[in-house]
């Protein structure tokens with residue numbers, strides 16, 4: 500029967516704000532936010548990232564202040580990324596294993612002053628290699644197993660510096676199991692692993708590579724290790740392997756163009772599942788808003804509720820401090 504004749508009117512529940520609030524199915528809270536922070540050498544340094552308006556790189560001392568701000572807002576965790584001095588980058592990404600590197604120093608400094616915030620560190624060699632790849636390059640090949648051995652060592656220096664959660668973003672095969680065994684063998688059984696399980700070879704990472712200085716260094720592309728944007732079943736297999744190898748949480752990246760993957764992984768495995776709203780997604784919203792083409796705050800909030808609706812347990816997002824402030828103000 501016709502909806503109106505039968506008296507079924509979907510708009511009835513939407514008429515008033517109080518009613519809309521009653522029937523709302525998903526909510527965004529500050530607990531859903533992970534704030535990715537870029538760290539740079541020096542003292543008292545803040546450097547704007549040109550392609551990410553509103554985002555800055557901080558020297559370690561100011562990263563501590565940012566961590567304080569995040570903790571005050573109730574953001575549970577930060578994800579740290581370094582902009583390594585070009586002189587310290589080499590073929591093997593040696594600086595990744597240096598316990599005095601930017602990330603390790605940032606971890607120790609933040610842990611000392613803001614112990615209540617969770618620290619997630621990225622495991623991959625790209626901010627440290629002269630060729631900008633996440634792994635070791637031999638000829639034209641990114642070699643898997645030799646890379647994994649270095650990633651384990653990288654994870655260990657991070658854990659020793661106070662990282663609470665290791666987030667391998669490199670997409671090498673077998674790295675989750677190897678890192679888990681390495682951590683456990685060194686007494687870090689409590690350190691969590693968030694696996695970038697379905698990480699796609701995406702054009703949306705451009706501004707991030709600007710932020711960490713790998714746009715200049717990257718030779719070629721990452722399609723022999725990051726996933727083909729055309730694939731879904733492969734994402735299921737990647738996640739199954741990571742879970743089998745010991746991942747505590749899984750992640751999908753990029754975010755908005757891959758909500759279908761996020762929903763599939765969440766319903767298939769039921770693990771804590773996160774989305775990374777990457778740099779290019781952030782930049783698109785900021786750029787359109789700067790042109791007056793969209794309402795920035797509304798687009799920001801809508802993009803984040805979309806992740807929740809698709810099943811995300813949380814989102815890595817450069818909007819984190821802004822969203823946390825809006826939520827605090829009662830948005």
Ligand code: PBG
Pocket residue numbers: 621622623624625633668669703704705706707708721776777778779
């Ligand atoms: C590198 C890494 C990348 C991002 C996080 N870790 C870029 C890449 O794979 O080239 C992208 C994050 C973003 O775009 O916001 N291992």
